[in-house]
Amino acid sequence: MRLDDLAHRAGMPTTTVRLYQNKGLLHGPRLVGRTGFYDESHLTRLALIARLQDQGFSLAAIGQLLETWESGRDLADLVGVEEQLDQLLNRRREVVMDAAELLAYFPADALTPELIQRASSMGLVEATDAGRFRIADQRFLETGAALVKLGVPTSVVLDEWAHLSRVTDNIARRFISVFENHLLPPDWSDGLDRKQADALAATLAQLQTTARQVVAAALDASIARQGSKRLGEFIASVAPTDAS
Numbered sequence: 001m002r003l004d005d006l007a008h009r010a011g012m013p014t015t016t017v018r019l020y021q022n023k024g025l026l027h028g029p030r031l032v033g034r035t036g037f038y039d040e041s042h043l044t045r046l047a048l049i050a051r052l053q054d055q056g057f058s059l060a061a062i063g064q065l066l067e068t069w070e071s072g073r074d075l076a077d078l079v080g081v082e083e084q085l086d087q088l089l090n091r092r093r094e095v096v097m098d099a100a101e102l103l104a105y106f107p108a109d110a111l112t113p114e115l116i117q118r119a120s121s122m123g124l125v126e127a128t129d130a131g132r133f134r135i136a137d138q139r140f141l142e143t144g145a146a147l148v149k150l151g152v153p154t155s156v157v158l159d160e161w162a163h164l165s166r167v168t169d170n171i172a173r174r175f176i177s178v179f180e181n182h183l184l185p186p187d188w189s190d191g192l193d194r195k196q197a198d199a200l201a202a203t204l205a206q207l208q209t210t211a212r213q214v215v216a217a218a219l220d221a222s223i224a225r226q227g228s229k230r231l232g233e234f235i236a237s238v239a240p241t242d243a244s
Contacts, residue, residue: 003029006038010046011096011132017046025049025063047094093138102133105145106154115154122162168215175211179204 007014020026026045029036052062102125103111119125126134135141144157183203185196 001038003036003038006042006046009043010050011134012046012050020046020049020059023059023063025059025066051094095135095138095141096128096132097135098132102135102141105141106148110148110154112154115158118155118158122158124161171211171215175207179207183207 001009003014003017007017010017017026021028026042026049029038029042031037049062052065053059116125120127124136124140126136128134140161144154144161147157148154184200188200
């Protein structure tokens with residue numbers, strides 16, 4: 001993608017992208033003639049920089065952090081570095097878009113100002129000063145739009161999201177309890193050095209990945225089991241009675 005496309009997808013001005021590049025926070029594009037082309041690794045890096053700035057890091061501190069993490073790595077490992085940092089920062093797939101782009105995800109009239117306001121109160125959507133919308137997690141946008149296109153009312157999607165958030169909070173508390181009771185070193189309260197802290201963060205990231213797989217597998221099994229039962233009941237209720 002070209003510079004303008006990269007900036008648009010990242011939800012920031014092209015001047016900001018150039019600033020990051022001039023400060024060495026963003027690697028240069030691939031040149032074809034006089035035209036520079038950017039890829040997903042640039043987009044991932046911009047999202048990471050934005051996340052770190054939101055957490056209060058200065059550009060100088062971000063540069064030092066990235067330089068430390070990239071020490072001994074080549075450019076081919078760049079995306080992997082960002083993914084590791086994102087795991088430690090618990091970053092979600094945030095995306096910024098204008099109103100037309102947001103509405104284009106959904107069928108006509110599926111989003112009303114009242115529903116957008118409700119989604120905003122739930123922390124799913126945030127209006128920016130530039131008149132655009134920041135979506136907390138692109139996965140919610142995509143899955144929510146898919147449900148609406150199937151015929152589920154948008155209000156019901158929001159109802160289910162609110163309920164699901166409470167359920168996943170309980171699941172998360174159980175996994176964190178496993179982490180605290182079985183994976184924390186017994187003497188952690190005495191303090192950890194940098195190496196121990198890094199190892200512990202990596203362990204938590206691995207637990208997060210495993211938890212995601214376990215929950216997905218359990219959900220698949222539950223939907224298959226309960227869905228098959230309900231479908232069987234429905235088919236039996238509408239099947240013609242054998243007259244013989």
